[in-house]
Amino acid sequence: MKGLCAEVKSVLFYQCRFLVILFLWALAKLVLPFLLPQIQIYLCPVKSSTPQEITPALLSYLQGFLLDERKQRFEEVMEKRTRHLTCVLENIVDPHNANAVMRSCECFGIQDVHIIENGAKFKPAKKVLQGAHKWLTVHRYNGSLNNTKQCMDLLHEKGYKIVATSPKDGHPSIHNIDLSVPIAVVMGQENIGISEIVKQEADAFVRIPMQGFTESLNISVAGAILLQELSHRIRNTTGINWSLSETEKKMIYEQLGH
Numbered sequence: 001m002k003g004l005c006a007e008v009k010s011v012l013f014y015q016c017r018f019l020v021i022l023f024l025w026a027l028a029k030l031v032l033p034f035l036l037p038q039i040q041i042y043l044c045p046v047k048s049s050t051p052q053e054i055t056p057a058l059l060s061y062l063q064g065f066l067l068d069e070r071k072q073r074f075e076e077v078m079e080k081r082t083r084h085l086t087c088v089l090e091n092i093v094d095p096h097n098a099n100a101v102m103r104s105c106e107c108f109g110i111q112d113v114h115i116i117e118n119g120a121k122f123k124p125a126k127k128v129l130q131g132a133h134k135w136l137t138v139h140r141y142n143g144s145l146n147n148t149k150q151c152m153d154l155l156h157e158k159g160y161k162i163v164a165t166s167p168k169d170g171h172p173s174i175h176n177i178d179l180s181v182p183i184a185v186v187m188g189q190e191n192i193g194i195s196e197i198v199k200q201e202a203d204a205f206v207r208i209p210m211q212g213f214t215e216s217l218n219i220s221v222a223g224a225i226l227l228q229e230l231s232h233r234i235r236n237t238t239g240i241n242w243s244l245s246e247t248e249k250k251m252i253y254e255q256l257g258h
Contacts, residue, residue, distance in 0.1 A: 077135075078249045080109045084179075084234050084242040086160065087227065088186040090148060090194060091118040092219065097190065099128035100220035101227075106132035108231040111244070111252065114184070116151050117142035118195075137255065152201040160184040164194045164202035165226065167216040171205040174229045178204075179237060185226055187219055 087105050092098040098115065105113050113136050115122045122140065124133055141147035152162060163177065164186045177183075186202070188194030194202075208217065208225055216222070234242045244252070 078244060078252065081111050081244050082109055082231065082234060082242045083111050083244060083248065084182045084240060085110055085230055086112040086114065086184045087223070088114040088116065088151060088184050090116045090186060090198060091120045091189045093120045093190055095123045095125050096128055097219045098122055099125040101187065101223035102136060103129055103132040104224040104227050106135050108227045110227060110231060112137045112139065114139045114151055114155070115141065116147045118147050120189070137252065146197070148195055148197045152198065155184045161203045162186060162201055163204045163206050164198050165222065166193070166205045166207055168207065171207045173209045174206055174226055177206050179230065179234050179240060185230065187223055190219055
């Protein structure tokens with residue numbers, strides 16, 4: 001009998017607890033709609049993160065939340081950033097390759113990456129990028145009948161010398177190509193290389209010297225070698241004004257929302 005009473009008490013206890021929870025849930029549904037409008041949460045008045053909407057006043061306000069160490073790190077990185085060298089990826093099929101080259105660009109201080117999408121849509125891969133894309137200025141060409149020509153024309157208008165990559169002997173190696181003017185290195189699709197349009201628009205060709213039987217490297221590896229060598233040479237060649245201007249630094253600062 002005592003065991004039965006204990007069991008009944010236990011059942012009643014759980015039933016009461018359930019009813020209390022149900023009551024509180026119903027009360028919350030009734031009361032919250034009236035309370036929420038009275039709660040004012042002040043947030044930074046930014047509708048979007050586009051650079052055009054980040055005003056100088058807002059930028060100054062946001063800077064107040066940055067640690068001094070973070071500000072110093074950003075300034076140090078910007079001092080080493082360059083637009084004298086830029087990278088163009090033409091219709092890269094394997095997302096890993098495109099993302100790996102972008103990561104190399106960020107690591108070697110190259111600010112701009114131009115991505116041509118002629119059927120092969122670029123897909124960010126977070127595990128490969130490791131956040132690198134957040135610090136780059138990415139230009140995508142995917143809305144015209146001839147995206148490659150559009151990109152080449154834009155780069156020429158900006159004063160870039162178009163340098164197409166090629167595995168063939170006879171072209172200058174990465175160790176002796178002229179870097180006195182801004183250059184845009186174009187890397188083509190994995191299987192077929194650069195397109196005929198790039199070959200026609202290119203001002204020069206460049207190759208990575210190799211001593212093995214294999215004719216070419218994987219694009220992600222080739223990109224890392226090219227970008228490291230060229231960026232190193234640019235920064236260590238007397239007479240090349242490779243640094244960003246103060247105006248460019250400010251624009252990138254605003255673009256990144258810092």
